[in-house]
Amino acid sequence: MTAATWLGRPVTGVLFDLDDTLVDHRGAVERGLRVWLASLGLDEMLEEHVERWFALEALHYERFQRGEISHMEQRRARIRGFFPGCDLRDDAVADDVIGGYLACFRAAWSAFQDAGPALARVRALGLPVGILTNGDQTAQEEKVRRTGLASYDVPVYASSSLPAAKPDPRAFRHACADLGVDPGGVVMVGDSLRHDIQGARAAGMAGVLIDRVARYRADEVRGVDRIKSLAELGWAS
Structure with missing residues (x-):
């Protein structure tokens, strides 16, 4: 399996949140x-x-x-x-x-400008990649299609079709199992400290917080990898 690294850690798969991570909800x-x-x-x-x-x-x-x-x-x-x-x-x-x-x-749905390139970069590295989102499966798949993100052929895992919603670890583990990757090598990228980062950590994964508008204070995210744009996800291969 192809491997990359993020901040020196091996990465064998990536999960992206959808709303306010890839799409401007x-x-x-x-x-x-x-x-x-x-x-x-x-x-x-x-x-x-x-x-x-x-x-x-x-x-x-x-x-x-x-x-x-x-x-x-x-x-x-x-x-x-x-x-x-x-x-x-x-x-x-x-x-x-x-x-x-x-x-x-x-x-009014639209993808952030850095969303498509971020998905393309992970796919170019040969890494399994998925979108893990809370919400209705049909509605979230429609959003992915209408914003043009479906062209990257990335599976969507929405909570209505999962054993539980984020931040429950079962949501993350289900997505990893379907992608065929061990959670220990997967990075979750999302905008919610609770749902995405803390949930990912509880599932044994690494988390990267995308905080586009400085939503969180520095003391709230101490010890958390934080970025302002998906363009900062410079995976090393």
């Missing part, structure tokens, strides 16, 4: 939300609306990842929480309302 949410809210005449207090949306997304998506609710149920919970004064008890009505946002959100 937060940017797509903000752009899509602004267009959608403007279409509803909710231009006032836009910043407050955006932050409240992100808070609801974090709350209910975490519930989905824990298996408490389905992917559709977390969407309905978010829209009901966002419009508490509206009667959205009927699922079909809630789905129709959030459907307007989802159309704007999907239209």
Whole structure:
């Protein structure tokens, strides 16, 4: 098997997170939300609306990842929480309302400029590579296709099709087993300290934190390999 090194450590495989690692998820949410809210005449207090949306997304998506609710149920919970004064008890009505946002959100999907080259570099080294993401398998595969990342022919492992969601070690081990690599030689690259880096370490893997906007303080990531761009992943072969 082909081997490379990262900071002097042998690397026999690489896993990438998807949202806010390869794909600009937060940017797509903000752009899509602004267009959608403007279409509803909710231009006032836009910043407050955006932050409240992100808070609801974090709350209910975490519930989905824990298996408490389905992917559709977390969407309905978010829209009901966002419009508490509206009667959205009927699922079909809630789905129709959030459907307007989802159309704007999907239209705003885009891969970071360094994403494709990073995947191409790992593939050029002959290393097994996969995308390990929390979320619905179908939705995440659609995102990979629509952002052009599917052209790199990298398998997508989404939590809805895994034994557990990140940071549970089972998610990482399942992806490694499918790629045919031992976790001890795999590097996980992701933007979440908890889900990606701590989860990878619990599975016996190395982790590289991509922190594009200095989200974490230095004391929070002491001892963690941190980069600002995927271009910094200079694998030595």
